[in-house]
Amino acid sequence: MATLIVMDHSGDSRHFFDNSSADALAEAERLFSEFTGKGYTATVRKGPGEVVKITSFDPAAEETLFFPRLVGG
Incomplete structure (x- = not known):
C-alpha cells in the first residue's frame, strides 16, 4: 500500500x-493534483534523510508527503 500524507493545521491525514x-x-x-493545485508542496523520500520535491505524481513512490504553503509576513 502506498500513502499520500497531507500535513495541515490539525496534524495530518493519510x-x-x-x-x-x-x-x-x-x-x-487526482488527489495529487488537488493538493498541489491548492498550493501544497509534494515530496518523496529517496533514502535515509533524503527528501526530494516533486511536481508530478510518482506512481512508484511508497509515500508522498504534502506540506501546506507557508504564509508569513
Missing part, C-alpha cells in the same frame, strides 16, 4: 491506495 490498481492510481493522481 490516503492509502494500492499502486497496482489502475483505479486507485487514477484517484491518487
Whole structure:
C-alpha cells in the first residue's frame, strides 16, 4: 500500500491506495493534483534523510508527503 500524507493545521491525514490498481492510481493522481493545485508542496523520500520535491505524481513512490504553503509576513 502506498500513502499520500497531507500535513495541515490539525496534524495530518493519510490516503492509502494500492499502486497496482489502475483505479486507485487514477484517484491518487487526482488527489495529487488537488493538493498541489491548492498550493501544497509534494515530496518523496529517496533514502535515509533524503527528501526530494516533486511536481508530478510518482506512481512508484511508497509515500508522498504534502506540506501546506507557508504564509508569513
